[in-house]
Amino acid sequence: MTDVAQGLGEDTLTDINFLLARANAVAGAASARALAPLGLRVRSYAVLALAAGGSRPSQRSIASYLRLDPSQVVSLVDGLQDQGLVLREPDPGDRRTKVVVATRRGREVHRRAVEVIRGAEDEVHADLAPDERAQLSSLLHRVAFPAGE
Amino acid sequence: MTDVAQGLGEDTLTDINFLLARANAVAGAASARALAPLGLRVRSYAVLALAAGGSRPSQRSIASYLRLDPSQVVSLVDGLQDQGLVLREPDPGDRRTKVVVATRRGREVHRRAVEVIRGAEDEVHADLAPDERAQLSSLLHRVAFPAGE
DNA sequence: TATTGTTATACTCTATAACTATA
DNA sequence: TATAGTTATAGAGTATAACAATA
Numbered sequence: 001m002t003d004v005a006q007g008l009g010e011d012t013l014t015d016i017n018f019l020l021a022r023a024n025a026v027a028g029a030a031s032a033r034a035l036a037p038l039g040l041r042v043r044s045y046a047v048l049a050l051a052a053g054g055s056r057p058s059q060r061s062i063a064s065y066l067r068l069d070p071s072q073v074v075s076l077v078d079g080l081q082d083q084g085l086v087l088r089e090p091d092p093g094d095r096r097t098k099v100v101v102a103t104r105r106g107r108e109v110h111r112r113a114v115e116v117i118r119g120a121e122d123e124v125h126a127d128l129a130p131d132e133r134a135q136l137s138s139l140l141h142r143v144a145f146p147a148g149e
Numbered sequence: 150m151t152d153v154a155q156g157l158g159e160d161t162l163t164d165i166n167f168l169l170a171r172a173n174a175v176a177g178a179a180s181a182r183a184l185a186p187l188g189l190r191v192r193s194y195a196v197l198a199l200a201a202g203g204s205r206p207s208q209r210s211i212a213s214y215l216r217l218d219p220s221q222v223v224s225l226v227d228g229l230q231d232q233g234l235v236l237r238e239p240d241p242g243d244r245r246t247k248v249v250v251a252t253r254r255g256r257e258v259h260r261r262a263v264e265v266i267r268g269a270e271d272e273v274h275a276d277l278a279p280d281e282r283a284q285l286s287s288l289l290h291r292v293a294f295p296a297g298e
Numbered sequence: 299t300a301t302t303g304t305t306a307t308a309c310t311c312t313a314t315a316a317c318t319a320t321a
Numbered sequence: 322t323a324t325a326g327t328t329a330t331a332g333a334g335t336a337t338a339a340c341a342a343t344a
Binding site: 041043068069071072094095096097 | 333
């Protein structure tokens, strides 16, 4: 049962923003499915990835990078902390700031998460040749990180 | 205040699915801002666009095209109907099915919505040359409508 | 004064199951 | 049996405002 069989062609809505939304829905569903066995969601995976990256990000920088409200980062970090995957550490340079770092177990879970995410991406972008995937990545990067922001 | 200034480079998370999610967040925010004055949200705009397209889609086909649950389409159509923008009409060939069609006013609002959406897209994709936009559109289309689905 | 993290609240979106009427 | 639409409900995601501690 395809979309076409349901009576709507694939070119009914041609807005690039709609295609972005639908592609994201497809990719997000695949990522969520892949991450579920690790006890992670798409958003908590993203936070864990930043914490495991070694840059010792503040919650504020995580929020702006992921386009989340700072208050959302609080509860995401709370969740990851309850799972024993990240810790809040004080920033020596600014006592208001807490940096989020992955625990040893957090780094291990992150390693496995990277693997399953790679699998989900291979699945979602299977129709694209490697150079097309790189092209898509490059174009998306420019939309995702606009010059002014 | 840029992301980079916040301490995280633009290459911390390189997953293409993450770029898709962030690009979609950027684009969705712009679309939502543009549609708000017309009393539409991104999702109700999509339903209105299908209803105004002349293909007389069933609620079921709208759901699969937009990757929504059929029950979500019910409330979206309810909302558009309350606004006087669409009507449910019986399908002569199948009495279970209701097709969704735009009213005259719905078609008028849709026309204006197409304009403001175009403006939002020009804003979001301003950094891309026309051929790059077409390329992005084509690549996204293949991800958004995978072969099997 | 402005910023970081936090709490609280309300609203939107998403996912699921169950029901009815039709097929 | 299966499908189209509907209702109900709970959970996840998003947006906003206010507050204490610190800059």
